[in-house]
Amino acid sequence: MARISIYDSTLRDGAQTQGISYSVEDKIKIVERLDALGVGYIEAGNPGSNPKDLEFFARAATLKLASARIIAFGATRKAGLRVAEDANVLSLLKAGTAAIAIFGKSWDYQVLEILRTTLDENLCMIGDTIRYLKQQRKEVVFDAEHFFDGYKDNLDYAMKTLAAAVDAGADCICLCDTNGGSFPDEIFDITREVRRRFDVTVGIHCHNDSEMAVANSIRAVQAGATQVQGTINGLGERCGNANLCSIIPNLQLKLGFECIPAEAMRHLTSVARSVSEIANMPHNEKAAYVGGHAFAHKGGMHIDAVVKNPISYEHINPDLVGNSRRVLMSEVAGRSTLLARINVVDPTLTKDSPEIRRIIDRLKELEHEGYQFEAAESSFDLVVRKMLGRYTPFFELVEFKVITNEPAVNDVNSSVIIKVRVGDQEVLTVAEGDGPVNALDKAARKALERLYPAIGEIRLTDYKVRVLDSDLASAAKVRVLIESSDGSENWTTIGVSTDIINASWQALVDSIEYKLLRDQERTQQAA
């Protein structure tokens, strides 16, 4: 079975998506998810144009990755400069990755009009940069920008830019349809011609401006490309990059190529959803393979047929990509995945235990209300423990009152009065903060910290809010995700409500409960 190397650019080209701005922590989480999925390369940043990326690369260097190589991405040296003096090239080396992607111009028009240099100097820029990086023992991918437009305009010159890269030792030449305007037949013919001329790995990098990026990538592979660049969920500027969530199953499940380990395929939907969550973008429910509607059946006739036999209206079995059919008996799908998680709490349960049925019913209820546990597994663990009777509450809320003033009074804009009950003790306390959620967080800690000093170790590391039903806007339900850390573990919890303060409170309570529970379990295990 032919191997295709999957080259993910969710963190680099994907970061050009309107509205996306990843924190270093976000990037690390995405790297871990991509590595678990089994992609070959993770293009993670452009240290030359974004100095903050160096902090990420330093963190990334400490990760133990199973399959993926991290890639730093940048331009060839500038015209008229020696490569060893080019700040962008040097910052690529500072990133300390074993592999580097260099992009250069393949379209004569771009060289003359945009770079405003000579065609020969551009070839030297490509060759010098790659040769220099190869001397530093880097694996080098050459991204031939605008390759297809260049080929159609000036075939000879476009091919010369590839030759310059290959001669300098590039390990892969990747053909880019930068403007996304090419057609499947062109991509096929041109890729085949490149494969015929060069004895080196050929990659493909498509954009979706004509809504054909997936098909174009597939045709390139059918013409001999063996590296496919793209992003999770097709993130990327304008109409996005080629969507790996469609390309991977198209190639692996339909055409028999091997892109990721077979056993990783069923994580595809969950990886796609986590990336949406981390990027704080609404997940595209219409997405092929990984969308919530991809295997949902509405037409009565279709449902009849699907119940008779799924292949009637489903092109693949949704389990293969970790998605599920949405018809009458949808809880059947995914049961074994849930079981694995539930077995962590109680290893004696099997898929036929009545408890599993009750947990699945409850989960469906909660998902219907807007809870989504893919990105909040700690809250899910608490639900499971509560339903299995394996949970004794550490505390109970009696009431709180939040007061926010604009303008601030004596520099304080929010105060919270809170009363909690622990055993037969009631604690009444008050705290001030920067905004209501911060004041609530402080008040809860203050009320509980004397009885549970471990709460002092919790640091809230992220707080995300998403509106669920945007038609109702400010009165719509909101979903709050809170990420916490105590230095040794990170966990994420969820709250859903029409009231953002109530939703934040739910997530805050889950965060505190999870911490106390984990500490308790660790103490019991040690005993």
Next chain:
Amino acid sequence: MARISIYDSTLRDGAQTQGISYSVEDKIKIVERLDALGVGYIEAGNPGSNPKDLEFFARAATLKLASARIIAFGATRKAGLRVAEDANVLSLLKAGTAAIAIFGKSWDYQVLEILRTTLDENLCMIGDTIRYLKQQRKEVVFDAEHFFDGYKDNLDYAMKTLAAAVDAGADCICLCDTNGGSFPDEIFDITREVRRRFDVTVGIHCHNDSEMAVANSIRAVQAGATQVQGTINGLGERCGNANLCSIIPNLQLKLGFECIPAEAMRHLTSVARSVSEIANMPHNEKAAYVGGHAFAHKGGMHIDAVVKNPISYEHINPDLVGNSRRVLMSEVAGRSTLLARINVVDPTLTKDSPEIRRIIDRLKELEHEGYQFEAAESSFDLVVRKMLGRYTPFFELVEFKVITNEPAVNDVNSSVIIKVRVGDQEVLTVAEGDGPVNALDKAARKALERLYPAIGEIRLTDYKVRVLDSDLASAAKVRVLIESSDGSENWTTIGVSTDIINASWQALVDSIEYKLLRDQERTQQAA
């Protein structure tokens, strides 16, 4: 130039989209928009399965359409029934359209397992139904359901179903990739073979389950299909139908086919947006050709190049499809790109005007504080107007106080007391709501609506929150984006603060100010 007939199913297959339910009025509006766009056919309903559709067909019969023929859609007669006695077939005639589409099974497996009839009876069902409709002088399109899956499974039988349709007088045989699982090369080869065998119009009908419906439709045309079925915005069940908003410009602007009148092409974006509006679905801003981001540029290097020459990073001129270039307001955008936006407010300013320098400095300051104007251009316009002294505030906040109780008191969890000043008048009011932001929104409207009744037209359509510096979590800065609409225009505004209520307030104030300002400007222009 070869003619391609565009066959729109936004009202029939598109109505299967999760969340869509059109009123008769909605359908009439969409028919008018599609006719103005110049499509050839509008498949508008299935009177057999939805009796309410007959009301629509009666209304539609009174419309004077310039280019489009309305199509009623339904199944072949049932097995074992005489066609003149089949209620579904009779209801197709009741629709009174000049053209009818009949779908029938082309996959032997479906005939035997789903219809549970014989292969011969299925051929008779197809032939009888079409012959009967041709006797009534109808134009008949035969939709060969599951044709590609059928062809791959049992080529002979799939071809026999087409022959049955052609022999009975079908005007067009349309090949359907019903499950959306086929690949561009298969579609090309199979369509070419059908064209070779039958001397009748061949159509193509694709679904997007492998994210290749557009490319598959294009390949079918390249193989000789001359009718293309699809929907506006790719509406349709599961992952949607083939997206006509991408197919039409791909065929007409890139491959030289004639799908719609040349002068109609620049209505494409507006038709796409109105269909989203009528269907009450958020418009896909990432959509090829017709999305708000399709020609939006963020990366600094790209922007420089696009300003030098648009073909650098644009596959077509956005004007051709009635879309426009957007340079995202970001500190990397650079001076010349900001100027274009600022010139809308004051056309006399040039890039050397001292005002431009001051605006850029202010923009950098604001971006440093966490404002991001690429998704909130209306707030940016207000900043520009304020800095140019072209803005007189409509109102001023004196103070507000938000009180939130958990648990709710008498079912109310949040109340807001607000005092605003308009001219020399102070308005003090109070409102209750579902959460603090909703209560604040209601209180602000209540305080201002008597003086500015136009505020009643504002609908908040989306509300997004993002934490900027996640290390500080609940005390971190949050960025709130509010999207508003008054039915004729949409605008997005921003607020940034450590306090989510304050950030929401800023965005809310900008939204109200922008609405009042636009109304004022329109009144002045009209005067």
